[in-house]
Amino acid sequence: MLRIKSQQNFWAGVFFLACGIFEATLALQYDVGSPAAMGPGFMPVLLGIALVLLGLIILLSGLSVPGPAIEPGHWRPVVCIIAALVLFALLINKAGLAVSTFLVVMLGGIAYRGKVPWLRLSAMALGMTIFAVVLFVYILGQPIAVWGSS
Amino acid sequence: MGIQLVDMLHNLQIGFTAAITLQNLGFCLIGTLLGTLIGVLPGIGPLATIAMLLPITFELNALSSLIMLAGIYYGAQYGGSTTAILVNMPGESSSVVTCLDGYQMARNGRAGSALAIAAIGSFFAGCVGILFIAAFAPTLASVSQRFQSPEYFALMLFGLVAAVVLAHGSVTKALAMIVLGLSFGLVGTDVTSGTMRFTFGVSELFDGIDFVTVAMGLFGLAEILRNLEQKDQARQISTIGKLWPNRREMQQAWPAIIRGTALGSILGVLPGGGAILSSFASYTLEKRISANPSAFGKGAVQGVAGPESANNAGAQTSFIPLLTLGIPSNPVIALLMGAMIIKGIAPGTAVMVKEPTLFWGLVASMWVGNLMLIIINLPLIGLWVRLLRIPYRWLFPGILVFCCVGVYSVGSSHVAVLLTAGFALLGYLAAKLGCECAPFLLGFVLGPLMEENLRRSMLLSDGDPLILIQRPISAILIAAALGLLVLTIIPSIRKTREEAFQE
Numbered sequence: 001m002l003r004i005k006s007q008q009n010f011w012a013g014v015f016f017l018a019c020g021i022f023e024a025t026l027a028l029q030y031d032v033g034s035p036a037a038m039g040p041g042f043m044p045v046l047l048g049i050a051l052v053l054l055g056l057i058i059l060l061s062g063l064s065v066p067g068p069a070i071e072p073g074h075w076r077p078v079v080c081i082i083a084a085l086v087l088f089a090l091l092i093n094k095a096g097l098a099v100s101t102f103l104v105v106m107l108g109g110i111a112y113r114g115k116v117p118w119l120r121l122s123a124m125a126l127g128m129t130i131f132a133v134v135l136f137v138y139i140l141g142q143p144i145a146v147w148g149s150s
Numbered sequence: 151m152g153i154q155l156v157d158m159l160h161n162l163q164i165g166f167t168a169a170i171t172l173q174n175l176g177f178c179l180i181g182t183l184l185g186t187l188i189g190v191l192p193g194i195g196p197l198a199t200i201a202m203l204l205p206i207t208f209e210l211n212a213l214s215s216l217i218m219l220a221g222i223y224y225g226a227q228y229g230g231s232t233t234a235i236l237v238n239m240p241g242e243s244s245s246v247v248t249c250l251d252g253y254q255m256a257r258n259g260r261a262g263s264a265l266a267i268a269a270i271g272s273f274f275a276g277c278v279g280i281l282f283i284a285a286f287a288p289t290l291a292s293v294s295q296r297f298q299s300p301e302y303f304a305l306m307l308f309g310l311v312a313a314v315v316l317a318h319g320s321v322t323k324a325l326a327m328i329v330l331g332l333s334f335g336l337v338g339t340d341v342t343s344g345t346m347r348f349t350f351g352v353s354e355l356f357d358g359i360d361f362v363t364v365a366m367g368l369f370g371l372a373e374i375l376r377n378l379e380q381k382d383q384a385r386q387i388s389t390i391g392k393l394w395p396n397r398r399e400m401q402q403a404w405p406a407i408i409r410g411t412a413l414g415s416i417l418g419v420l421p422g423g424g425a426i427l428s429s430f431a432s433y434t435l436e437k438r439i440s441a442n443p444s445a446f447g448k449g450a451v452q453g454v455a456g457p458e459s460a461n462n463a464g465a466q467t468s469f470i471p472l473l474t475l476g477i478p479s480n481p482v483i484a485l486l487m488g489a490m491i492i493k494g495i496a497p498g499t500a501v502m503v504k505e506p507t508l509f510w511g512l513v514a515s516m517w518v519g520n521l522m523l524i525i526i527n528l529p530l531i532g533l534w535v536r537l538l539r540i541p542y543r544w545l546f547p548g549i550l551v552f553c554c555v556g557v558y559s560v561g562s563s564h565v566a567v568l569l570t571a572g573f574a575l576l577g578y579l580a581a582k583l584g585c586e587c588a589p590f591l592l593g594f595v596l597g598p599l600m601e602e603n604l605r606r607s608m609l610l611s612d613g614d615p616l617i618l619i620q621r622p623i624s625a626i627l628i629a630a631a632l633g634l635l636v637l638t639i640i641p642s643i644r645k646t647r648e649e650a651f652q653e
Contacts, residue, residue: 009320012583016326023333023348030345036613040340040347043601047333054326061322070582077378078578081371081550082571088554089567101551108547111378124544132551140206142559 006067013059016051024048080111096148097137101129158284165510169518174217174511177210181218182519185225186526189232190534192239192542194549196226198370200485201362202556204492212493213508217515219489223482224276224465224516228523231268231458232534235261236388244426244461247433251446251453256388258449263395267403267451269527271459275411276520279466282415283473283513291474291499299606300617302475304624304631306596306603309477311631312420313592315638324589327580331590334359335597342605354565361488363557363566364594365481367573368580368587370553374546375578387538390531395451403455406436410456414463419470420479428464429457466516472497473509477596481588484595 004010024045033039061067084107091100105125110116136142168174188199200219207215230245235252248268255264297305314324337348338358349355395403413435414428436456437446446453468479476498478484490497495505502509527534557570577587611617619625 008582008584009323012323012326012585015579015583016330019330019333026348030340030347031343034613035608035615036611038601038605038608040343040345043604044333044336044347047329047336050329051326051333054322054329058320058322058326068584071379073578073582074379077375078575081375081378082575084550085371085554085567085571085574088558089564089571092554092558092564092567097555100554104551104554105547108550109543112543112546113378124547128548128551132555136555136559141209142205142555143562144555144559 004062005065006062007069008062009058009065009067010062011070013055013057013062015055016058017055020048020051020053020055022048023051074113076113077111080107084108084111092144094148096145098129098133098146099148101132102126105129154285157288161288161506161510162284162514164506165512165514168213168507168511169217169514174214174515175518177214177218178221178515178519179522181221182225182228182522182526185222185227186229186232186523186534187537188222189226189229189245190537191540191545192233192237194545195369195373196223196482197365197485198373198549198553199226200482200489201365201370202552204362204485204489205556205559207489208492212490212495212505213511215489215493216486216508216512217519219486220469220512220516221519223486224462224519225523225526227462227465228269228272228527229534231272231454232265232527232531233538235264235268235454236390236535237538244429244465245458246426247429247457248454250433251448251450253388254447254449255451255454259391260395260399260449261388262391262393263399264454265390265531266393266395266528267399267407267455268458269524271403271407271410271455272462273520273524274407275414275459275463276466276523277517278411279415279418279463280513280517280520282463282467283470284510286419286467287470287474287502287509290470291502294475294499297475297623298621299603299610300621300624301627303600303603303607304618304627305475306477306600308627308631308634309471309479310589310592310596311634313480313589315634320584321635321638323583323585327585327587327589328593331593332597332600333593334364334590335594336601341598341602352565354561354563358598359569359594360560360566361485361595362560363569364573365485365591366553366557367570368577368591369481370549371570371574372577372581372587374549375574376581377542377546387535390535393528393531399451402451406432406452406455407459409435410459411463413456414460415467417460418464418467418479426461426480428460432456432460462520469512469516473501473512474499478592481591484591487595 027041027044027048030041031039032041032045084104087107088100088104102125105128106121109121133146137144137146184199185196188194188196199222227244231248231252233239234245234248235256238249238253252264255261310328314321314328337355339356340347346356410432413432417428417431433453433456436452437443440446440452468483471477471479472483472487478487487497495501554567557566558564560566580587607617619628
């Protein structure tokens with residue numbers, strides 16, 4: 001049975017391989033053309049094949065050469081930060097800059113591991129909100145609604 | 151030679167007239183101050199800052215905005231060394247090597263002279279780097295006028311390969327990241343045929359993925375994710391002590407400053423080079439030629455003077471490929487290229503011919519900026535030290551807000567913010583898998599340019615790929631790229647390369 005000797009390289013290889021297959025198959029639907037008249041599919045197919053080859057090399061090296069393991073991640077920062085971004089994206093048009101900024105800072109604060117200092121965090125979120133509204137909307141004149149349009 | 155010198159002086163005069171106006175001096179000051187600030191603060195680099203400020207520069211004229219953005223870039227090199235010396239943390243990636251001997255000097259009670267040597271070296275290197283641009287750029291620009299698509303394609307290929315070889319970590323993974331970046335660069339409408347590629351019917355993707363989105367996700371936000379996984383250590387800040395180096399230290403520092411400046415100026419011009427590579431190379435050189443190599447790592451003056459001069463010289467001269475060939479040599483320069491394109495200026499030879507005030511104004515502003523930086527950094531050092539006491543926990547939510555608003559305001563599009571979240575995850579995943587993101591970004595910027603030039607070359611040669619090696623300039627570039635690649639694969643050289651990066 002094959003043993004994975006480098007978790008990092010093995011999974012990096014798998015990742016690039018998957019990207020390459022995805023890219024090449026999708027690109028084959030576009031017109032590939034000929035070398036003298038390259039179609040829109042030519043370059044992506046080429047790049048997809050390159051990714052597959054590189055992915056295979058990295059994957060095989062992960063099986064044969066010992067290397068570092070993947071450091072365990074912490075779910076809390078990742079989930080909170082990504083959630084903050086998605087929330088901002090969904091709210092900015094409807095609720096406006098003030099509400100979105102406040103929520104982003106709160107979620108960001110929760111992302112930091114350890115006990116959440118709710119009072120100080122809320123105070124900071126409020127301060128950041130006022131700062132962002134003044135800076136972006138009033139000083140820099142960005143066309144962003146403070147309270148949302150509809 | 152005499153005529154060239156007169157030309158150069160005349161050009162610099164045009165530049166200084168443009169740079170020394172109240173408005174441009176103001177933006178230069180803002181840029182260098184911001185650069186120092188983010189250089190000092192660990193966990194936020196020039197890439198994220200410039201990406202955040204891009205939308206703000208929409209209102210400004212081209213020269214002012216470039217002066218400010220450039221100031222952030224080289225200002226960060228100064229600020230980064232302060233953190234490296236006082237806290238033993240690289241405030242900025244190019245100051246990693248300064249930690250080694252700078253922090254040891256600080257522990258020996260010589261923090262003040264380490265800071266002063268770093269600042270003096272940087273200033274000297276900055277001045278020389280600028281003269282280097284003024285002397286060298288016109289020559290390079292006249293050579294590049296003979297460039298056609300095959301040459302451009304070969305040059306970009308060489309740049310990408312150089313970026314891989316000089317990056318640390320696995321060569322194959324860096325190559326794969328480049329190819330992935332090139333692929334993401336192709337998203338959007340194909341210019342020649344009008345076909346939508348990889349857009350999945352999302353109208354926001356028809357014009358391609360915005361550069362700010364990628365840079366902010368991969369660098370600004372992914373960095374927050376990585377930082378949050380590490381424990382926030384309490385920072386030990388060394389006391390500064392007397393700010394002036396003594397005579398013996400200056401005697402040791404000067405030769406290293408001059409060597410570092412020369413090395414940095416040359417390496418900065420190479421595509422894929424710039425500040426980070428220059429400082430690593432200079433440290434290795436100083437250690438190798440030193441009569442007393444064992445002093446390195448224990449507070450050797452040369453270990454601070456050389457790399458600090460080299461990174462600033464490299465930061466200045468890395469503008470040369472952008473301004474003469476229209477090719478970014480590193481991710482920060484790629485962002486500046488984005489800023490130029492937004493302003494409707496095509497980077498490349500034409501800048502110097504059509505917009506001499508812009509070109510020489512930017513060059514002159516760099517000298518002014520370097521002068522400002524030495525004032526900002528030395529007498530005001532106490533202020534920056536106080537900033538270092540802000541814990542990360544109260545710092546990053548602010549960065550988060552700036553990223554969100556920055557990305558949103560580029561195209562008033564909430565889809566861009568969602569995409570940024572995606573790139574943040576990609577950057578996080580890449581870090582977990584031991585892959586570097588800088589090659590991805592270079593690939594992303596060069597993707598469309600490379601495709602277009604390859605297409606044109608193939609059209610010229612009627613589909614014969616040999617055209618790339620039948621023309622002298624492109625043949626040399628391709629050979630150089632292959633040579634570099636072969637060199638890194640040969641095990642013995644690979645080993646020394648790894649050692650160099652470990653030091």
